[in-house]
Every structure is written in C-alpha cells, then in structure tokens.
Amino acid sequence: MSFRASVLTLYPQMFPGHLGESLAGRAMERGDWALETVQIRDFATDRHRSVDDTPAGGGAGMVLRSDVLAAAIDHASPPDDTRPRLLMSPRGRPLAQDRVRELAHGPGVVLVCGRFEGVDQRVIDARGLEEVSVGDFVLSGGEPAALVLLDAVVRLLPGVMGNETSGEFESFEHGLLEHPHYTRPQTWEGRAIPDVLISGDHAKIEAWRRVQSENLTRERRPDLLKAKKKPPQG
Ligand code: SAH
Secondary structure, eight states, X not given: XXXXXXXXXXXXXXXXXXXXSHHHHHHHHHTSEEEEEEEGGGGOOSTTOOOEEOOTTOOSSOEEOHHHHHXXXXXXXXXXXXXXXXXXXXXXXXXXXXXXXXXXXXXXXXXXXXXXXXXXXXXXXXXXXXXXXXXXXXXXXXXXXXXXXXXXXXXXXXXTSSSGGGGTSSTTTTSSOOOOOOOSSXXXXXXXXXXXXXXXXXHHHHHHXXXXXXXXXXXXXXXXXXXXXXXXXX
16 A cells, blocks of 8 residues: 555645655655645535634634534544544644654645644544644745645655665754755865775775765754764663
8 A cells, every 4th residue: 555645725726836846756656655735625515615714712813713624624534544643733842853854754644834923722532633844934834835745745755766776865864954065166166076086995985974974963953963862762
C-alpha cells in the first residue's frame, strides 16, 4: 500500500500545488503516494453552508466549528484509519526531520488546515489531533504548512529521490547542518573551489566536510549540538 495523504481544507484548489511537479509529481504519477483533498465546507449543515462562527468569550475573528470539522474528519478518516491526524497550527510541536522520517515510514497522514483564528478546541481533543507547527510565525492558513510537511515527507518515500544516497548526508540527519557545496567552474569571480575538494583524497574530503559541518552548526544552530549530546530519553 502506498503512502496516502488526505488534506482537509477550505481551499482544495491549492493542492497538489508544487507537489504536482518534479520529484513529488512524478512519484504521484507512479502511484508511490496519493493525495486526496476534502472540502470542509461540504460538511456544513445550515442553509448558508457556514463553517465558522464568532469566538465564545468574545474577541476578534472567527473560529472553525467543531461539528463541521468533525464530520469532515470522520469522512476522511474513519475510526479504524491508522494514519496520524495532524492539525497544522502555530501552537504545535515544531516539525523536525525525525518526525518527518517517522511519518514517511507510516501509512500516510490526515492533515487538517486551519483558517481564521483557529479551530474549536473540542474537535482537537475529541479527534485526537496532533498539532504541528512549521515555524515560529503565523500563516493565514494551514495550507502552505501542509504543503511544506508533505514535501518533506514525500521526498523520503522509497524510490522517490533519484539518487537514494543524497538523503543520507544532509542537514539534520546527523544532528548537524550540511557542509557547503561547490561545483564547476573551478574558479568563479576570482573565488576558487577549496583545494581539498579537488585533491581526490576521499578521507581528507570526508574529514574537511565534517569539520565544516560542525563549525556551521556551532555558529548557526548551537541548539542542535545541545540536543545531540542529551542522553537518550527512555
Ligand atoms: N490565532 C492563531 C493563528 C491562526 S492562523 C494563533 O495565534 O495561534 C490560521 C491557521 O493557519 C491556523 O489555524 C493554522 O492551521 C495555520 N497556521 C498558521 N501558522 C502556522 C504555523 N506556523 N504552522 C502551521 N500552521 C499554521
């Protein structure tokens, strides 16, 4: 069974977006993964097909209704569905490569895209939605976040990346940022490729890359080094 993504959204026309192109698009054509969108509005029950209402307790904006969203979730993901149900949310756990890898090893995902001020808390609790953030900033809707998550997951599915090994030594896979890259021309605007990289000495190249990787990580993301040193939690 291939990886199955169901995306619940008020803007299904935003999908597959860039995921219809390039590696992800070809993988979809081959059937390595499938994407279904569910229009949340189809589950509205009133005459005006409304999906949102004013926040209890007052305040700005509107809130996605729990009854409408729950009906959409139950349609896309019946109780025996083993796929994790994720709500794109700035309050969620920040998405990181380890969770991306876990998701890529699973049967698929159900992604709920919020809009307005957010989603009624009761549907989050009742349907066990795991809140996931793509960064410490606020988007106008969950759709770009869902596209980001799916992009990161789909490239790790078996057979999707042309060069299988190119997934192994990249940023975050070893708790480090990746070393810098160079390619021809050998000299460009007076800047030469570092000598070691054209030395042909693979052990030296490996060592150089490792040092670059560690230095970059120390300068830019010392938090990654700290996380790496932590003993395994059990
Ligand atoms: N009032 C909310 C923000 C709502 S933004 C708050 O302050 O927390 C509207 C929707 O965009 C959210 O429901 C969520 O689905 C999506 N969204 C916004 N920022 C996001 C982020 N950083 N990561 C994932 N989803 C996000």
